[in-house]
Amino acid sequence: MNNxxxxxxxxxxxxxxxxxxxxxxxxxxxxxxxxxxNTMMMSFVALGPVAVVWxxxxxxxxxxxxxxxxxxxxxxxxxGVGFEAQGAIPxxxxxxxxxxxxxxxxxxxxxxxxxxALVAALxxxxxxxxxxxxxxxxxxxxxxxxxxxxxFGWFGFNAGSALSAGTTATLAFANTLLAPAATLAxxxxxxxxxxxxxxxxxxxxxxxxPARC
Amino acid sequence: MLTQFASxxxxxxxxxxxxxxxxxxxxxxxxxxLGERHEGLGLDxxxxxxEAYTHGDGAILVKPKEFSMAGGRL
Numbered sequence: 001m002n003n004x005x006x007x008x009x010x011x012x013x014x015x016x017x018x019x020x021x022x023x024x025x026x027x028x029x030x031x032x033x034x035x036x037x038n039t040m041m042m043s044f045v046a047l048g049p050v051a052v053v054w055x056x057x058x059x060x061x062x063x064x065x066x067x068x069x070x071x072x073x074x075x076x077x078x079x080g081v082g083f084e085a086q087g088a089i090p091x092x093x094x095x096x097x098x099x100x101x102x103x104x105x106x107x108x109x110x111x112x113x114x115x116x117a118l119v120a121a122l123x124x125x126x127x128x129x130x131x132x133x134x135x136x137x138x139x140x141x142x143x144x145x146x147x148x149x150x151x152f153g154w155f156g157f158n159a160g161s162a163l164s165a166g167t168t169a170t171l172a173f174a175n176t177l178l179a180p181a182a183t184l185a186x187x188x189x190x191x192x193x194x195x196x197x198x199x200x201x202x203x204x205x206x207x208x209x210p211a212r213c
Numbered sequence: 214m215l216t217q218f219a220s221x222x223x224x225x226x227x228x229x230x231x232x233x234x235x236x237x238x239x240x241x242x243x244x245x246x247l248g249e250r251h252e253g254l255g256l257d258x259x260x261x262x263x264e265a266y267t268h269g270d271g272a273i274l275v276k277p278k279e280f281s282m283a284g285g286r287l
Contacts, residue, residue, distance in 0.1 A: 034255020036265035115225045116232040123236045124245050128252055 005088040008165035009097055015156025016100035020047055022153055026146025026208060030201075033138040054099040063098065088164035097160060140200050147204035151180055180207050 020043055028040035060075035075081050078095070086094040129135060137143060158176045162169035187206040188198045236245060246252070251259050258264060262275040 032255070033265055034257055036257060037261050037263055038256035041261065111221055111224045112228040115229040119229045119232040120236060123233065128249060 001085050001088060001090065005164040005166075006090065006093065008169065009089045009093050009160060009163065012156035012160025013093065013097045013100050015153050016097070016160060017047075019150055019153035019157065020044070022146045022149030024146070025142045026150060026204075029139040029142025029144075029146060030137045032135060036138060051099060055095070059095050059099065063095075094163070097163070101157065101161075137201055140204075143201055144204045147208035150208040151176075154180075180209075183207070183209075 024040040024043035027043065028036050031039045056077055057073075059078070059081070060073050061071050064071040064074035064076075066072040075095075078092075081091050081095050083090045083092060085091070089097075127135065154176050155173060159169040159173040162172060183206050184203065187203060191198050191202065239245065247256075247259075258275055
């Protein structure tokens, strides 16, 4: 272990954690004002119980030696999770970073979430106001604030997933800068050619999403 | 590449199917939708007793018992 790896992973973990309140702003701005607090709390409130459950149980079930499907309870209550090396960083920091990823999700999480969300939407059905009047984002500046903070957080998420400071982290960092930038540039051109102007909400969405690995 | 494509399809089918089953099971013990009035008022007031935006008088506070969380009574 060296302090450079540890320092980067401490910062990366904090960056990833910021993505949860960032999502709260992103989604909160997209809904109508009467549901703003509820939507933001859906993300925000998870910071408490999810972190506690992760530390007490989830980390062990995910990472303690077990069978190919699920881990064991060897690390339950953070037993045996201390400052010993886990790759390039202390085990305790590894647990924190993986816990932060747990909030923000990943490639597998997003495919899973997309499918679950589609099925849930089909089962529950449209809102009662759907088709009766326009349902518009109530706070576009919130959406843009959230999108900006998400992009910032993705640097910690993607470059931090190297679990050390080095060339792999640098490559992921460069991709996290350039992939959303290229998407943003492409979108603004498409929007300009289509409607003669560049709109804010889709621009924010395109900036926030493509950094996902 | 083909393996990745297959894994995405499998995850789509698995989590889509499981979500459907879980929602159907859940609907046996609680309603999946809010009542009409509950949905119309918005969840900030009904479930949190707070408003996101106020006009100088401060956020209103609604006592929890005036609304049921599951939305069945509204």
